[in-house]
Amino acid sequence: MEKIIDLRSDTVTTPTPKMLKCMMEAEVGDDVFGTDPSVNKLEEMAAGLFDKEAALFCPSGTMTNQIAVFLQAPPLSEIIIEESNHIYQYEVGGVAFNSRASVKTVNGDQGKLTQDQIMNAINPDDIHKPKTTLVCLENTTNRGGGATYSLEELEAISEICKRENLKLHLDGARLFNALAETAIPTAKIGGLFDTISICLSKGLGAPVGSLLLGDEGTIRKARQVRKVMGGGMRQAGFLAAAGIYALEHNRERLADDHLLAESLRELLKQQSYIKEVFNGQTNIVLFDLSKNYSPKNFLNFLNQHGILAVQFGPQRIRFVTHLGLDSSVLEPLAQVLPLFTSL
Numbered sequence: 001m002e003k004i005i006d007l008r009s010d011t012v013t014t015p016t017p018k019m020l021k022c023m024m025e026a027e028v029g030d031d032v033f034g035t036d037p038s039v040n041k042l043e044e045m046a047a048g049l050f051d052k053e054a055a056l057f058c059p060s061g062t063m064t065n066q067i068a069v070f071l072q073a074p075p076l077s078e079i080i081i082e083e084s085n086h087i088y089q090y091e092v093g094g095v096a097f098n099s100r101a102s103v104k105t106v107n108g109d110q111g112k113l114t115q116d117q118i119m120n121a122i123n124p125d126d127i128h129k130p131k132t133t134l135v136c137l138e139n140t141t142n143r144g145g146g147a148t149y150s151l152e153e154l155e156a157i158s159e160i161c162k163r164e165n166l167k168l169h170l171d172g173a174r175l176f177n178a179l180a181e182t183a184i185p186t187a188k189i190g191g192l193f194d195t196i197s198i199c200l201s202k203g204l205g206a207p208v209g210s211l212l213l214g215d216e217g218t219i220r221k222a223r224q225v226r227k228v229m230g231g232g233m234r235q236a237g238f239l240a241a242a243g244i245y246a247l248e249h250n251r252e253r254l255a256d257d258h259l260l261a262e263s264l265r266e267l268l269k270q271q272s273y274i275k276e277v278f279n280g281q282t283n284i285v286l287f288d289l290s291k292n293y294s295p296k297n298f299l300n301f302l303n304q305h306g307i308l309a310v311q312f313g314p315q316r317i318r319f320v321t322h323l324g325l326d327s328s329v330l331e332p333l334a335q336v337l338p339l340f341t342s343l
């Protein structure tokens with residue numbers, strides 16, 4: 001049987017034999033007691049990388065984001081976020097459910113906010129208004145199609161947040177993808193944000209896990225919030241070992257995923273039934289089918305040829321590259337894509 005080309009997400013990767021070996025050999029303990037050496041090592045490693053004081057290992061990026069919001073946006077407050085970002089779109093309204101905070105969405109460019117948009121979205125000091133306390137950014141953007149922030153943009157945003165006394169959180173589920181393109185040092189990023197979420201289970205290829213980074217006090221409180229959310233895990237070192245392996249071995253290769261994504265964009269641009277292929281810098285490829293072509297039919301057609309992808313809007317399809325794919329997928333795709341004709 002032909003090999004499946006799975007472009008649905010970078011979360012579909014399964015541990016490689018080398019990663020599995022590290023997991024099997026992990027030294028473990030009870031992490032709720034704080035005595036799992038592998039989890040402690042991963043947390044120290046991640047915090048050190050970004051020059052933050054501390055880190056907390058959690059089951060998912062949703063949990064690290066939600067803990068960050070909970071700690072920095074109390075009831076009667078408001079967060080500012082770009083409307084396509086994950087925290088607003090894909091976390092089940094958790095800002096309302098967990099934090100009882102309000103959300104001000106801003107329509108940005110490719111999932112990104114500017115300093116001016118943030119300035120304009122801050123509420124005045126008025127008893128009718130929730131108090132603006134937190135700004136959340138996403139880098140690289142997902143629904144925004146793999147756009148990244150430049151260092152200058154991030155510095156400008158960080159500066160106004162400090163000036164306006166707002167906390168700044170980064171949803172960095174794919175932060176390493178962004179950094180592979182913009183070459184901003186991790187320690188520099190750490191200095192610009194109060195809290196950062198990074199995911200191990202996306203492009204880095206670990207099976208499970210996300211880390212929340214911040215100062216000692218914030219992470220101490222975060223540990224308690226993780227517990228109330230049911231995220232305290234016992235011998236989590238087996239998972240942390242995969243994370244350590246991922247941080248050590250799978251960061252540099254992300255640039256390969258980006259090259260493959262760019263080749264896919266070029267290939268897609270040649271298809272007559274595709275109206276627009278969006279520019280992106282990382283491993284997220286978004287494109288719109290022309291009006292008369294049904295995304296369902298397109299996905300079924302791909303499926304019949306062993307190619308998996310997802311719908312991402314009324315006419316929009318998403319392809320994501322990851323470590324389970326390489327340039328050998330280009331040839332079969334170049335053969336299959338032009339065959340789609342059904343209206």
Ligand SMILES: *Cc1c(COP(=O)(O)O)cnc(C)c1O
Pocket residue numbers: 059060061062063065086087138141142171173174199202210
């Ligand atoms: C995947 C993702 C998350 C976290 O998702 P989980 O599935 O909860 O780990 C957060 N933000 C962005 C931008 C993501 O793509």
